Structures are given as structure tokens and as C-alpha cells.
Amino acid sequence: MMNIINSYFIIFLVFFMKSDEYFMNIALQQAKLSFNQGGIPIGAVLVKDNKIISKGHNRLIQDSSVIFHGEMDAIENAGRLNYEDYIKCTLYTTLSPCTMCSGAVILYNIPKVVIGDNTSLMGAENLLKDNGVEVIVLNDKKCIDLFDKYLQENSEKWIKELSKVGNTTKIKK
Numbered sequence: 001m002m003n004i005i006n007s008y009f010i011i012f013l014v015f016f017m018k019s020d021e022y023f024m025n026i027a028l029q030q031a032k033l034s035f036n037q038g039g040i041p042i043g044a045v046l047v048k049d050n051k052i053i054s055k056g057h058n059r060l061i062q063d064s065s066v067i068f069h070g071e072m073d074a075i076e077n078a079g080r081l082n083y084e085d086y087i088k089c090t091l092y093t094t095l096s097p098c099t100m101c102s103g104a105v106i107l108y109n110i111p112k113v114v115i116g117d118n119t120s121l122m123g124a125e126n127l128l129k130d131n132g133v134e135v136i137v138l139n140d141k142k143c144i145d146l147f148d149k150y151l152q153e154n155s156e157k158w159i160k161e162l163s164k165v166g167n168t169t170k171i172k173k
């Protein structure tokens with residue numbers, strides 16, 4: 001009997017639970033949206049109970065924003081949630097999150113972050129881990145390739161962008 005219940009449970013998981021790759025692909029679509037707007041190609045989605053509750057993308061250049069990184073945009077677009085909601089969320093982001101976005105994750109007690117690419121840029125992953133956040137790095141080729149294309153085509157813009165934050169998105173000790 002238990003085996004039958006387990007089998008049904010596994011079938012349920014396979015058919016109804018979406019994978020990290022599925023959600024990362026939606027985040028990647030957001031990154032491409034920013035790229036097509038002339039912006040930095042970083043996208044994010046916030047997922048609760050296996051459902052996307054918000055999407056966001058980097059808006060610094062196209063909207064002259066100071067704080068709307070992809071992750072901040074997704075968190076903002078989810079609206080003002082309650083603690084009970086945030087603790088059920090996972091943030092998917094195409095690029096390793098900076099100190100600001102990691103800070104927002106920690107502040108709102110989001111327990112898990114899935115990262116598409118940390119080879120193009122390393123953010124504040126240790127800050128997340130030191131604060132008990134589960135960090136999963138996919139190093140998804142599609143995320144890496146998109147950011148690589150951006151760097152190839154916009155190296156001057158990117159150098160200027162990084163100079164604004166003292167050339168690092170890591171923890172400043």
C-alpha cells in the first residue's frame with residue numbers, strides 16, 4: 001500500500017512540480033527582455049508554492065534606476081507580502097546576486113536562491129549562506145551565453161556600470 005502511495009506521489013511530483021530549469025528559463029526571458037531594451041540582461045522570478053508570483057529584470061539603464069536590479073524588481077513586483085509568504089518563496093536569478101539584492105533576500109527571510117550563472121560575475125553568495133539562505137548554482141549555459149554576449153557587445157557600458165559600485169558586487173569587509 002505504501003508503495004502505491006509513494007508511486008502516486010512520485011507521479012505527482014514529475015507532472016506537477018516544475019523544475020529549477022523551468023523557472024530559470026522564465027528568469028532568462030526577463031533577462032532577454034532587458035537586453036532587447038538596451039539594458040543589462042539580468043532577470044529574476046519569485047516563486048511561491050511552485051508558482052511564479054512575480055517577474056523582474058534589471059532596469060538601471062533603460063529606466064535610469066539606482067536600485068532596480070532584476071532581483072529587486074521581482075521582489076518589488078510581488079507587492080508587500082507577509083512573513084508567512086516570504087518564507088515559502090524561492091528567488092531565481094540569472095546572475096549571482098549583489099550585496100543589495102542578497103540583503104533584501106535576507107531582510108525578507110526568503111530561504112532559497114537559485115542562481116543561473118556565477119561565472120560571469122560573483123555576487124554576495126557567502127553573505128546569503130552565512131545568513132542561512134540555501135544557494136543553488138545551476139551555471140546554465142543559456143544564462144552564461146546571454147551575459148557573455150552582452151559583455152562582448154557592451155564592454156564600455158559594463159565597465160562604467162561596475163565603476164559606480166567600486167568595481168565589486170561582493171561583500172565589502
Ligand SMILES: [Zn+2]
Nearest residue numbers: 069097098101
Ligand atoms: Zn543586485
